[in-house]
Amino acid sequence: MLSFLLSALLLTSSPAATKVDTDWRTPFEKGNGNTTTTYAECIDYYKRLDKAYPEILLREAGPTDSGFPLHEVIVSLDKTFDPVKTRSKNRRVILIQNGIHPGEPEGIDAAMMLARDYVQKPELRQQLQGVTLVIIPIYNIGGSLNQNSTTRANQNGPEVYGFRGNARNLDLNRDYVKQDSRNARSFAELFARWQPDVFVDTHTSDGADYQYVMTLIATQQSKLHPALTRYLNGNLLPQLYQGMTQRQHPLTPYVDFEGRTPDARGLVGFLESPRYSSGYTALFNTIGFITETHMLKAYTPRVRAQYDFLDLLIRAVQHDKEALGKARADANRQLATQTTFPLAWKLDTTSVEKITFLGYEGRLKPSEVSGEPRLYYDRTAPYSRQINYYNTFRPTVMVERPAAYLIPQAWEEVLDRLRRAGTQLRRLTRDTTLTVEVRYIQDYKTSPKPYEGHYLHSQVELRREEQPLTFHRGDYVVWLNQPAARYLMETLEPQATDSFFAWGFFDSILQQKEYFSDYVYEDVAADLLRRDPSLRERLEKLKKQNPAFAASGAAQLDWVYRQSPNYEKSHQRYPVVRWTGGKLPEAETLK
Template identity: 85%
Template sequence: MLSFLLSALLLTSPTNATSKTDWRTPFEKGKGNTTTTYAECIAYYQRLDKAYPEIRLQVAGTTDSGEPLHEVIVSLDKTFDPAKTRSKNRRVVLIQNGIHPGEPEGIDAAMMLARDYVQKPELRQQLQDVTLVIIPIYNVGGSLNRNSTTRANQNGPEQYGFRGNARNLDLNRDYVKQDSRNARSFAELLTRWQPDVFVDTHTSDGADYQYVMTLIATQQSKLHPALSKYLNGSLLPQLYQGMSQRQEPMTPYVDFEGRTPDARGLVGFLETPRYSSGYTALFNTIGFITETHMLKAYTPRVKAQYDFLDLMIRAVAHDADALGQARAEANRQLAAQTTFPLAWKLDTTAVEQVTFLGYEGRMKPSEVSGKSRLYYDRTAPYSRQINYYNTFRPTVTVARPAAYLIPQAWGEVVEHLRRAGTQLQRLTRDTTITAEVYYIQDYKTGTKPYEGHYLHNQVELRPGQQLLTFRQGDYVAWLNQPAARYLIETLEPQATDSFFAWGFFDSILQQKEYFSDYVFEDVAADLLRQDPALRQRLENLKKQNPAFAASGAAQLDWVYRQSPNYEKAHLRYPIVRWNGGKLPQAKVK
């Protein structure tokens, strides 16, 4: 540990920085329990940029704080352009730090990592076929909101940032809805770089156990099979073995349902596209969330993050060809995929055993309430085989359409699609076609706000074919493109994190026209006289439903909904599925 803290004192540069230059980070200059400030962090990368031509610090976008979002690019041959990097068949590793700035270990670790990878010859070799991209601090507003109290369960550092951003958003719930400028900037950065591997650094909450580091890998059931095979067969074994060899054994993220982790076992984390690694998985990027343990001292937590990131880069360098081939195969198979899952459920019949290094959970009287409370007995460590449930099964699937038609009125949706790199065409004239539409038959809505929205769930649809007119300038998103999975999981209303689920289309759920009952009574009576079949349907419903039969208002409303007076756009989802051939009147515009 001492050598880790003092390593910067011994560093020399193979390029143009001298051994007399003090390249220690604010963390290394402290006493093992301090983290850099936002200003110190950016200033340090500015120094690296000035001293080393292999490093470039640049603005990647805006944030809600008013300060820019930065990206640091480490490239041995000074190729800082994403397209040129891909043309050279380089693997790209994207590291994001400080999404929750009260969990700052990755911020400090990445600063040392960037320095070491240009200053140490053995590390430089790992970047022959790998480009490293670092987001120094993602949640800039939270980093500026510095304090020493809000992480009540955490053992240091002395001061740190706040979880919420400048708008009090949890940015790790914002990737698909993109309420924040941070998330919009990230989406554009991801589209530019198209990284092979993404790492998001965090600190855990929850149980106590022996590990310094736990890990969330992209959920194997949701990741494309070609990538999942590579992840489980090569990448994860290298990471777990490497951490063990560095005396930092690692375990899957400690998420569990019992009183303690060993009671029922660990449960895999289902990261839907609201989360960072769930969002990146939509584009066939393997994602990792590193979670160092909150109760361990700060220095070993920083070291664990550093070692994991170093091992990740080494593994990607070692597997550059295999990773590239797995991702290319995933992209090829995606182009031919006809059915897509939209929602998932844990399969409790699929279980494996993992060795878990924990502490015995015991009970004792609470000094606050006098009631029995849980504590973890650190004098009673154990190594135990426990269950691990990490298989999820699709509960809702959908057939892939040829295209989605998107009315230009929904500009916010179009902006999201464009940031994700979606290829869009526009209609060059007004067009009437018969296409597949959805009516929202039923849905449930959360009773409390969640990250600025009232989320919809349990969505039921009534599909049908309908003759519709689209206007010149409306959009067409063909599904024969790399963003196909993103399009499906955002535009299909039943998807867990669809735009409908997040309330982007709530205006269609409210009627704009209605009737006065005393006026419509006579109109309804005429309709029933003129349409005996409609009368019979009404009578059948009354026989089937006593509550309906007892309510005159309900019956009148039902007749209204069957009449020409009822607005056809009510509850009709505005995004239309097109399964026909070419639309000759659509072109890039």
């Protein structure tokens, strides 16, 4: 804390500063070390920086559920604030997001100081050569406005903080693909505009007690493109781990584990699907980090750790800007020719490495509440121990890439999400009939309780058919030879963990719309069986194989109905169809 206060008081202003003696301390620095900024104070501080320094621009970036706008802060030495122009100059872009869970506000305070220091300190200004910094000051504004001192029951400060749920009580770190919130929709558009090379989402952890002030989630190495994984593991992570150790904030992978304590069975890598921030950004070949400062450490060291990590990341990206640019360009180029995509993953328990872990002994003592044995971590018994780390995942579902998807224009809710992600869409200019690959939802499981406003589907089983279907003028063609190919596969293939089907966007197809009255259809079914002996033969075979079926007249009548022309072909037919042929007739599509 002292170093922050001294640096703030002794900073030398850049020539652009309007007043050399302006007090640039943040609300955190003016406090007692256990206070954080409010939303209004945060935005006001960035407004002051924007006014004083032409290298900083604060602007609105879309609506949020709270009614207040989302903001972005751009820090650019040559005042290039347009994403297209930034990319044309071959800049590396770092996107820092704070306050997704406003009860975890360290990143909010750290980023304010970071933006100031990077324009005021000559040595830090040099780290922005070839690098553009984009900061979301507070993502969950509704949660930030919902101030309290009690809901973070496990956390050691600050004195007052925000709430995890947003204005609609959504956890925004489960909303990146489904985009129920205006926040997530605005983020998707901001992300598509900037196409950042590296993304950071700042958090505070729950869970076990240990010696580390900060733990780290990096984009799951098994899911990241191999070119980026090589750069991440070989260049970026070693620099960050070494730098944080030198600054007295040693890192360890995020403490996710099975068993009573972390050392019992070891740590497990975090499998972030696209509902999470870093899982979403990975779909676009962006390296992601989730910084997790430890809830039980004092607030000031937690803010310092966030500041140091962000500073070290900027330095590393600046140092490696060519290598990072090449790795990402390789990933994007190879994506264009990738033919098979993984859609679901499972931990490989046969692949394990040893890491050094700085923990506290976990012990048991009688609970003063129940009298039963309870866990506690003995801080008088620290240890440094080699433990297992499982960080390899294997794909369990692989799907071949189609040439294109065709999507009827009726599904506007899905099409809106594709547009926000920057996908390239075309529309049919006239009615046409095409033979396409359709999928029927043969079976699936649905969660018994709502999760973030949805009843999630999983374990999807499909039946595939080639069918002639009529498409109408205005229906959409989505070619897969585009940068968003992986995003399209993981949202439009129903078996994917966070597909739009999994989140319930296509639930209306699961309900049958036409049926029959049994006393009427008995005669129709009898006539069908008389005219089709093979159908009668199949029915009798099923009755012999299944006694319960044989004992149910209703089940047999329903079976005959489902084999007949009377049964609606659209029931449980997934409306996004696959085009696996060659180029569609040019006259049929319009940019």
